[in-house]
Amino acid sequence: MKKRKLSVxxxxxxxxxxxxxLSLGEYARVLEQAITICLECIGIx
Amino acid sequence: xxxxxxxxxFQTISFVAINAYxxxxxxxxxxxxxxxxxxxxxxxxxxxxxxxxxxxxGSMQNFFASARFNISIAQYQVGLYVLGFLxxxxxxxxxxPCGWLCPFGFMQELLYKIKTRKFRIPKFLTYGKYVFLVLxxxxxxxxxxxxxxxxxxxxxxxxxxAGTLEAGVGLSAINAEIRSQLGLLFTWKMGILVLxxxxxxxxxRPFCRTVCPLGAIFALFNRxxxxxxxWYEDKCIKCNKCQKDCPVDIKAYEDPNSPECIRCxxxxxxxxxxxxxxxxxxxxxxxxxxxxTLYLNSENR
Numbered sequence: 171m172k173k174r175k176l177s178v179x180x181x182x183x184x185x186x187x188x189x190x191x192l193s194l195g196e197y198a199r200v201l202e203q204a205i206t207i208c209l210e211c212i213g214i215x
Numbered sequence: 216x217x218x219x220x221x222x223x224x225f226q227t228i229s230f231v232a233i234n235a236y237x238x239x240x241x242x243x244x245x246x247x248x249x250x251x252x253x254x255x256x257x258x259x260x261x262x263x264x265x266x267x268x269x270x271x272x273g274s275m276q277n278f279f280a281s282a283r284f285n286i287s288i289a290q291y292q293v294g295l296y297v298l299g300f301l302x303x304x305x306x307x308x309x310x311x312p313c314g315w316l317c318p319f320g321f322m323q324e325l326l327y328k329i330k331t332r333k334f335r336i337p338k339f340l341t342y343g344k345y346v347f348l349v350l351x352x353x354x355x356x357x358x359x360x361x362x363x364x365x366x367x368x369x370x371x372x373x374x375x376x377a378g379t380l381e382a383g384v385g386l387s388a389i390n391a392e393i394r395s396q397l398g399l400l401f402t403w404k405m406g407i408l409v410l411x412x413x414x415x416x417x418x419x420r421p422f423c424r425t426v427c428p429l430g431a432i433f434a435l436f437n438r439x440x441x442x443x444x445x446w447y448e449d450k451c452i453k454c455n456k457c458q459k460d461c462p463v464d465i466k467a468y469e470d471p472n473s474p475e476c477i478r479c480x481x482x483x484x485x486x487x488x489x490x491x492x493x494x495x496x497x498x499x500x501x502x503x504x505x506x507x508t509l510y511l512n513s514e515n516r
Contacts, residue, residue, distance in 0.1 A: 200277075203274065
């Protein structure tokens with residue numbers, strides 16, 4: 171039962187962390203970098 | 216257990232759904248729609264031409280690489296969105312996305328089907344993924360800066376064979392300008408990709424087990440996630456059928472919620488004695504009599 175409560179607590183905590191990130195405009199940052207071709211991923215530089 | 220038998224369908228649909236923007240392959244560019252800011256819970260390079268979402272490991276490294284500069288200009292974007300997303304998925308289901316959704320994991324399972332001599336991966340190598348996570352995803356992007364105060368995405372740049380395959384091979388095949396810029400770094404990354412492709416044929420999911428930093432993050436949650444595996448000691452004869460069928464080669468009876476388990480649930484299906492089961496949200500008590508004790512035994516593992 172303790173582990174179940176811990177799981178729920180962690181889930182709620184991380185959802186709150188995610189919402190905090192979204193409220194700081196991090197979605198736009200991820201979008202900005204995801205729509206740019208990643209030269210490092212390709213192996214160019 | 217019809218659902219478990221249909222796992223291949225889940226993996227195929229996930230592969231297609233995550234990489235569904237086909238027009239990019241004809242235009243020689245990557246998908247650039249507004250949806251691409253959504254992180255996917257799998258290792259799928261956002262520079263794959265048809266990728267619809269963002270790779271969480273690439274995104275996380277980018278946040279770490281620019282964290283020092285951002286803080287210096289009072290912009291506190293340090294990757295909470297990605298961290299929170301991965302933590303929430305992990306707390307819910309642990310490594311389940313690895314077993315059911317990851318296209319790169321799916322490819323490894325298909326390659327392992329090639330009939331040849333097979334080799335076990337030594338246990339100590341499975342700790343490698345934590346080293347790659349800490350060193351290449353967190354520390355190096357955070358600490359090694361150029362003259363402008365920006366770090367680099369070390370894992371993407373030097374290691375990630377998924378990026379080489381999806382972005383490197385994919386984009387260079389359709390874009391002449393990119394093809395003309397390929398050099399020594401691309402050769403290095405191709406070498407790593409080829410090495411892993413061979414390893415995937417002879418060992419079970421070697422990249423997931425030894426290198427994948429996303430798998431390492433989800434693995435930290437396997438013991439505390441809401442989704443849990445349950446093992447019934449009195450039904451198990453330790454025949455090792457679960458290990459034989461397991462795509463990551465673990466003995467489910469030794470540690471049903473092992474950090475290595477990708478929750479594909481194949482062991483539940485392969486156990487003829489019903490010694491393994493899962494529980495999610497609502498407790499499951501499929502046995503009568505000693506059920507509470509058995510449940511607690513597995514819970515305490």
